[in-house]
């Protein structure tokens with residue numbers, strides 16, 4: 241596989257006495273619209289946006305002092321299901337940062353196109369875990385979520401992000417081959433958010449269940465632009 245790299249801005253945003261480090265992509269993400277759905281959140285990615293998503297996930301795992309921000313609300317796809325609701329951006333953070341989602345709108349407004357860094361994804365970015373590790377993880381290792389300012393916030397420990405690393409990497413490693421053979425195949429990653437209430441046989445959740453369903457868009461998987469975006473290549 242060719243080296244997977246992207247450029248990101250790294251900003252330090254001051255808000256009162258606090259300073260927040262925010263990492264966000266230099267190149268706009270053209271095809272990764274993320275929508276609220278009845279049971280969770282639906283994220284439609286093409287191949288290029290899959291790279292952005294995987295890199296963001298890896299950065300979140302290894303950057304306990306940063307917010308990793310993917311602006312997705314300007315992304316479009318006309319294949320989005322009719323049950324999808326409002327569009328959202330995505331922020332991934334370490335839970336130890338204790339970032340209050342209510343401050344995000346102010347932080348976002350202060351972001352600047354400065355501090356460019358090139359980021360290269362290692363060949364094996366996430367440690368491999370026994371599947372049992374998913375069930376045995378401590379409560380701090382569950383990915384939690386909040387929604388504010390049209391943004392889905394994920395928070396968790398490094399281990400929490402890494403436990404989903406294999407699921408996330410399958411999009412990068414296996415989806416292209418699967419879709420080359422069967423371009424209409426439903427190919428996705430399902431990431432469950434929230435805390436399972438440990439100690440009950442039926443595994444009830446303590447907070448509202450939410451699933452992040454990352455779906456490879458069959459129609460636009462290899463296209464640079466999707467229908468719904470402006471530009472001459474738009475096939476609408």
Ligand SMILES: [Zn+2]
Nearest residue numbers: 317457460466
């Ligand atoms: Zn699409």
Ligand SMILES: [Zn+2]
Nearest residue numbers: 427428429453
């Ligand atoms: Zn699916």
